Amino acid sequence: MNMGHANRWAAGALVLLLLLAAALRLESQRFDYGHPDEVISIKVAEQVAASGSLDTNWELADLPELFRKPQYNFSAYLLSGAAVLQLKEWSGDANGSTSLHWLRAWSALLGVATVGLTYLAGRQLFGAATGWCAALLVCFFPLLYQDSLYARPETFVSALTLACVSLLAPQRPPFRGGSLAAAFIAGVLIATKFSMVLLLPLLVLSPGLTGTRSLVSWDPPPARPWVNAWNQGKWLLLAVLLGFLAGAPHAIANAGAYLEGIQFLRRQYGTGHWPHGLVDADVVDRLAHAAGYFHATAGWLLPLAIAGALVAARRRQLRALFVFMVALATVVQFSVYPTFFERNLSHVIPLFMIFAAYGLVSLCSAVARRPLIRHGLTAVLLLMVMLPALQTTLTLRFDELPGEPAQRLAALRTSVERRFALPSLRVRWTEHEEDVREAMGHRCDGPMLVELLSAEDARSARLRQLLAERDGLREVARHSSMFSHVPPSTLHVYFTPTTVFLHRPPGAEACRQMAGGLVTAESVGDVLPLVQTTAESAWTPGGAALVTHDAHGSRDFHGSWSGSDALKGRLRMTVSVEGSRFLVLPYITGPRVHRQTIRISDAVTSKVILDSRPPFAPTWRFPFMRLPPGTRSVLIEAMDNGDGWGEWHAIGRPRALKAD
Structure with a gap:
């Protein structure tokens, strides 16, 4: 050729x-x-x-x-x-x-x-x-x-x-x-x-x-390789x-x-x-x-x-x-x-x-x-x-790019809204249950239709499971991304992602009856009687970074920051809940929470009521939980097992729920 x-x-x-x-x-x-x-x-x-x-x-x-x-x-x-x-x-x-x-x-x-x-x-x-x-x-x-x-x-x-x-x-x-x-x-x-x-x-x-x-x-090295390296290296570094x-x-x-x-x-x-x-x-x-x-x-x-x-x-x-x-x-x-x-x-x-x-x-x-x-x-x-x-x-x-998936999603949204006679509440990208509750206005009763973005990973699945168990929100429709087979990436975030529609049927006290919820500061009642507090050195009164008081103006809270992200330790609080059906536990966290844990159990029987990682909370949040019948006192254990940057959380005085 x-x-x-x-x-x-x-x-x-x-x-x-x-x-x-x-x-x-x-x-x-x-x-x-x-x-x-x-x-x-x-x-x-x-x-x-x-x-x-x-x-x-x-x-x-x-x-x-x-x-x-x-x-x-x-x-x-x-x-x-x-x-x-x-x-x-x-x-x-x-x-x-x-x-x-x-x-x-x-x-x-x-x-x-x-x-x-x-x-x-x-x-x-x-x-x-x-x-x-x-x-x-x-x-x-x-x-x-x-x-x-x-x-x-x-x-x-x-x-x-x-x-x-x-x-x-x-x-x-x-x-x-x-x-x-x-x-x-x-x-x-x-x-x-x-x-x-x-x-x-x-x-x-x-x-x-x-x-x-x-x-x-x-090739064999030159006679004086390091001299040669310096001769060329100094000019290269200057050029850089x-x-x-x-x-x-x-x-x-x-x-x-x-x-x-x-x-x-x-x-x-x-x-x-x-x-x-x-x-x-x-x-x-x-x-x-x-x-x-x-x-x-x-x-x-x-x-x-x-x-x-x-x-x-x-x-x-x-x-x-x-x-x-x-x-x-x-x-x-x-x-x-x-x-x-x-x-x-x-x-x-x-x-x-x-x-x-x-x-x-x-x-x-x-x-x-x-x-x-x-x-x-x-x-x-x-x-x-x-x-x-x-x-x-x-x-x-x-x-x-021509927008065909977005058009299909819009058509599905219209269909679901007509089916349940509710407008859909669109929630931004989140893996945290409390973000969804905040978007719902902390409503814990009545029907609700939520439009949730999903990365189709373990965190998205866990969030949907929590919303089903604790808030009565169950999947009723789904629009899959063209790239749903791809691990979470910009193909999902910057284009049409997989979208899941969750519905909660009518019924007063729906999420309260299922487990608990997140309420506003105005719904929080009086502090519950504190029986005993045992704090390791990491946990000090007011020990939260850049936080001087809780949402009620009180300085009576414990934090695990206490001057350094590297501190680790446990806080134990025994609280009397006799006569209460619900417990509100105010908390706030640092930027990283994956090595933070809150555990609540019956102080008498040791039966566990809650054992989980607190969701990220840049401001004071007020989760409440339903107490098992006959509970007279609870043991609250807050554990900070992280010594990295931003790893801490703080616990306020446990309180009652006004509606209780």
Whole structure:
């Protein structure tokens, strides 16, 4: 075959793929969808473009209170967004497009660049066939397509990561100073997201700037390897610093704000953010959760990438294998956090697709020797392995984005409301029973129709069980998400989630007769007689963080914070309840409750009345429980078994119920 002719065909196919990627991404942006973080990109970029200061501190922008904090997260991306908005102003924009439209288009174009750079990096590592197959996989990978829809930094980071790898992958850089350019890009990446420091080991692949070899090589080491490493390393570190300064020029001068932004993210990922991730699970379960997400959305592409890495190891392609290990370390790092945001892995997905393509191409080369048969087999197998990812992407584009699931949900809502002659009460994402009760106005009688969002995980199932047992709310209808087979992710939260309709029939005192409920402070009666209190050192009077009194103005409560989140211990209170049918136990918690426990039992018979973890309560809550007939006194045990940040709770004096 004429190689020049073949290369022209390959180049033409790549151009067509890039045009297809551009059409898919840009055309999708005509639909009505949203992301809660897009306001950050818009407002900060507008502030920078208007002021010309290059200061990307979120505190300076007109952001909602939730985001208007001193921090420099996304800085380099926000500067690029400001440049896009400046271009919008210079162009006159006769169509009157908004900043959101321009920034989303910027993400889409960066998504197209990611496809092209995947081809380039794949070709540098394993050849043109691998590069082309990897580019096709990236074009239709659901997460990367989803990234292209939003005014967020994911496509920016993905494109720069691939540019960095493309400069470092060859044994010899494509131009002199290519290693310095890669280091500069790494600095820009860190200025965008601090977590990009995980990519710094890639700089070990840099060929020597003074004639030395790469630090990673199967060849014998040079005579003085550490001297050579320092000779090239000092210039690489300088380039990283310059890249960081270019991406976040005001961050060093405002180091406190920059570090506060890092702490903000650390708290977010370290304390859990349901339904994203597994708050209480161990490392193995969290890794399985992440693997389950990618398997559900993309089939066997990631296992195929591991197979490609094994082929590289067998063929002693150490440079390529090192790239894979850095990408794998990033996946593990972000998968073991209590909070799992799949978008944090977007920038390494193209690298995995390169190895998946390499594994596929290697298999076909081993099976079929003739070029025509080999190419045909590669095309068939490529289509087979990418089918789950393609199906997820096309479902998102042709079903979810046009709003068809939302229309079906609206029709079901109308039908259920007519059936029970009640308006449905829509409850935001929650895993806590008291949030549902608060949305119901703490009503404990009469009919009720509740519309509850479900992540289809253990926490959602447990919440529905509690609402059925304690509040008489039972499932009467359900609308399943198009992505109900996927573990909880942004596909659920930012699009049409699985929605469950719960109904409570008419009947006075419905939830009171079943167990108890949550009441308002106005429904709480007098304090019950306290027989005895025994408190370990962690539990002190008034020992709650930033809480000076309870909802009734009393300082007579015990808390386990007592000056430090690290304190642990038990509080025991014996209370006389003779003549009372109900017990109200005021409580408040810190941000984390998974190692807090409240146990209530009959002080005489030791029969357990309640033994559970208190639901998260940032303000004083007043749960009441029905006491078994004949109960004369109860033993209340509050246990703090957590020594981490935000792990504490406080108990007020037990009280009667006014209606009792």
